[in-house]
Amino acid sequence: MSAANPYGLRVFFYVQHLLGIGHLARASRISHALAADGFDVTMVTGGTPVKGFPGAGIRHVELPPVVAGDAGFSGLCDLSGNPVDEAFKASRREMLLDTFRQVRPDIVIIEAFPFGRRQVRFELIPLLDEIAAMPERPLVLSSLRDILQERSKPGRDEESVALVNARFDAVLVHGDPRFARIDDSFPLAGRIAGKVIYTGLIAAPPPEPASERFDIIVSAGGGAVGAALNEAAIAAARMLEPALRWLVIAGPNLPQPAFDATVAGAGANVTVERFRTDFPSLLTAARLSVSQSGYNTVCDILRAGCRAVFVPFTAGGETEQTARAMRLERLGLARTVRESELSASALARAIGEALDSPASPVPPLDLNGAQATAALLHRLAAGAPPGALAAETGKR
Structure with missing residues (x-):
């Protein structure tokens, strides 16, 4: 590890x-919690800029942005929808490596990779190669949510294990093992067990009291794939008690025509x-909350102790949100409407049942x-063995 920075790791x-x-x-x-605890954080992002993220106080470097070519993440495009070429990739790669050299970090955290984000191997493998060749290298950690996407292509899990064992000091699993263990969604977890450290779920701090009150809050996350949920919710509102106050948060990435249609279709109580x-x-x-069952939304719901109806995102063969929603349903904390069965009537029925049911303890x-x-x-920077922390955090 490089020499300690007197102004913070x-x-x-x-x-x-x-x-x-x-x-x-x-x-x-995570970055704000690190900064509050004395770390000097540089976040490098490569997706569509989103207002408010990562937020004030975090040094932020934006690579030329890429987005998924489709909901199945089968390719990369620039913000104009054009497939990225080798020159574009080379430019990003050099910018990433230059930024790494300027920062001279004590700790490198790579979100999702190597369990996901294979599309950006063109820049992450060179970064890992450079780190491996350093005489005093930083700690290298993977930052991972608690439930992984199931892999259908043979050999992908083996590739992830090989990279973890060769290039990563530890895998930070941002979950509570009493709710979900990485073993449940990653079949080869036993091969990296000594590197898996559970951190707990990444929920926002307890919030301030609400300035407004709504009975039902519908949220579509970023909104890029939330148009159908918004449409069904607007129609369901007409089927249920008109005294209910609804808030539909359509999402910053929802295309403008879809947002305009959502506004136009909303009733007086929405x-x-x-x-x-x-x-x-x-x-x-x-x-009640009505939403997809992404990690952050679920953390916010658990923190609030709010009833929930989930419509898990499943396009492109995604399985992670369904697994999370079904776990919460088994705990009595939610109702689930499958994306393939989403309609105004199905959503209204689930909402009505959730509102009529007694609240389950979180x-x-x-x-x-x-x-x-x-x-x-x-603790890792001070020399604590990852295996000891893996054993300690995995006991809960």
């Missing part, structure tokens, strides 16, 4: 979001907005993973 945090904003939001929460920075606060006063899950991540990084 330097952290180089790479994040590539391709479709939604969940990865960026979770990494931003407010439509693109984004709310006080979403966690609003949940504390709501009777299990005592660890929601303070951002602060725990900072504490764990201090």
Whole structure:
């Protein structure tokens, strides 16, 4: 490891979001917790710029942005929808490596890779190669959500294991093992067990009291794939008690024509907005949340203790959100409407059942993973063996 920085250990945090904003939001929460604990954080992002992320106080370097070519993440495009070519990739790669050399970090955190983000191997493998060749190299950590996408292509899991064992000191799993263990969604987890460190879930701090009150809050995350949920919710509102107050948060990435259609279709008891920075606060006063079941939204719901109806995102063979929603349904914390069965009537029925059901107690899950991540990084930087921390955090 490089010599300690008297102004705080330097952290180089790479994040590539391709479709939604969940990865960026979770990494931003972690980065702010690290900065509050004395780390000097540089976040390097490579996706569509999103206002408010990573937020004030975090040094931010933006690579030329790329997005998923489709919902199945089968290719990369620039913001104009053009497939990226080798010259574009080379430019990004050199910018990433130059930034790494300037920062001279003590700790490198790479979000999702090598368990995901294979599309950016063209720049991450050269980064890992450069780190491996350094006489005094930084710690290298993978930052991972608690439930992984199931891989259908043979050999992908073996590739991930090989990279972890060859190039990474530890894998930070941002989850509570009492809710989900990496073994449940990654079949080769046993081969990296000594490197898996659980941090707890990355929820926002307990929010301030809500400034407004809505009975039902519908949120579509980034909004890029949330148009069908918005449309079904607007129609369901007409089928249910008109005294209910609804807020539909359509998402910053929802195309403008779809947003305009959502606004036009809303009844008098429905407010439509693109984004709310006080979403966690609003949940504390709501009777029900209706959303996809992405990691960050679920953390906010658990923190608020709010009832929920989930419509998991499944396009392109995605399985992670369904697995999360079904776990919460088994705990009595949610109702689930499958994306393939989404309609106004199905959503209205699930909402009605959720509103009529008694609230289930929220299990005592660890929601303070951002602060725990900072504490764990201090211990790793001080020389704590990853295997000891893996055994310690995996016992819960």
